[in-house]
Amino acid sequence: MIGGDAAGMSAASQARRMRGPDELEIVAFERGHFSSYSACGIPYWVGGDVPERNRLIARSPAEHRERAIDLRMRTEVTEIDVAGARVRSLDLETGAEEWTSYDKLVIATGARPIRPDLPGVDAPGVHGVQTLDDGQALLDTLATTEGRRAVVVGAGYIGVEMAEALINRGYEVTVVNRGKEPMSTLDPDMGRLVHTAMENLGVTMVNDAEITKLLTGDAGRVRAVATEDTEYPADVVVLGIGVRPETTLARAAGLPLGDHGGLLTDLAMRVRGHENIWAGGDCVEVLELISGRERHIALGTHANKHGQVIGSNVGGGYATFPGVVGTAVSKVCDLEIARTGLREKDAHRAGLRFEAVTIESTSRAGYYPDADLMTVKMLAERRTGRLLGVQIVGGEGAAKRVDIAAVALTAGMTVEQMTYLDLGYAPPFSPVWDPILVAARKAVTAVRRSAP
Incomplete structure (x- = not known):
């Protein structure tokens, strides 16, 4: 091994x-x-x-x-x-x-971890986060760094999670992201919801920005991250570009x-x-x-x-791994983020014709205390109505709802079949029409309207 x-x-x-x-x-x-x-x-x-x-x-x-x-x-x-x-x-x-x-x-x-070939990327104070050794090295740096300015490069899962971690540590956090919105695993309209939530947490979001170099001080430690237009002061830099x-x-x-x-x-x-x-x-x-x-x-x-x-x-037995539908969940403080299946650009790349719908709902019955808002986006194939993908961004109870969609994708269900799923209901857990079912109903309507 x-x-x-x-x-x-x-x-x-x-x-x-x-x-x-x-x-x-x-x-x-x-x-x-x-x-x-x-x-x-x-x-x-x-x-x-x-x-x-x-x-x-x-x-x-x-x-x-x-x-x-x-x-x-x-x-x-x-x-x-x-x-x-x-x-x-x-x-x-x-x-x-x-x-x-x-x-x-x-x-x-x-x-x-992706480590770009840029000047200063190997300077003290610049960290990737992939192994426990990496995590320990970052904590050691945080314990000995006097300044409280952090720059996170990249806004995927690691980037947004590390932004939250550094906020919790009392750092002033800037996230520099080359994409139009954070979380490129989502469609940009859903990523925008993450962007807004991160700014509400006090994170400075810089999108459409390409890092050109990392600047160092007299002692050789990192002191800033530079783009073509400006510099962002940094006492510590975390690379969250992906792997x-x-x-x-x-x-x-x-x-x-x-x-x-x-x-x-x-x-x-x-x-x-x-x-x-x-x-x-x-x-x-x-x-x-x-x-x-x-x-x-x-x-x-x-x-x-x-x-x-x-x-x-x-060991002499027999087993197979059939494949995946691409389910993943994350969070930024109280905001939950989930996706499974295809994004719009994935569906286009695969040559699929589809309808995309978006709905807003709540995690519980609207009259029940602490019902959190959530946004659900659903993609369904034209003509067949086959479910292609789901993205969810919202408060408590949002992320794990994606598991319903993951099972439906694995089973090859249509959005119409999904509307009849016998999901559990009680006001503390869901509205009478669960947000996934509301999205499926809207997708059914969109598919029917697109029929020749």
């Missing part, structure tokens, strides 16, 4: 459940200091919602070793020899190198990569064209079920499922 986090150690644990130590020897390599942790929880740890780092660790190296998994920490695999069925590893503490042979290889190298599949080893070994740079696998998560090599997690591309295209979607939910599938197959 190359990689000791979600996909790698889920695969190792599942394989061990199926085969005992006498039947299957498992060796895992992890170059970091931690195993089996929640990278998704790092912004909440940095922001203080999670009080300590260990809360994010699901299983320690010692616990894996108790299960007869030879987990070698601070050990980086530097080469895969496919022809020789072996990997070269480097002990990062001692500098010792060795070759280890394999009968079955699992690649779970994850993703790496790319970490497939450096795979590329060097000649393994097949997709258009997004991720490893290509079959439904059993076996690397295409290689009988004894599997791959999972953020280093692979997955089938997006609505458009039928391969996409790179870096989520811990997928990684753990990939690991279960791989572990079953490596």
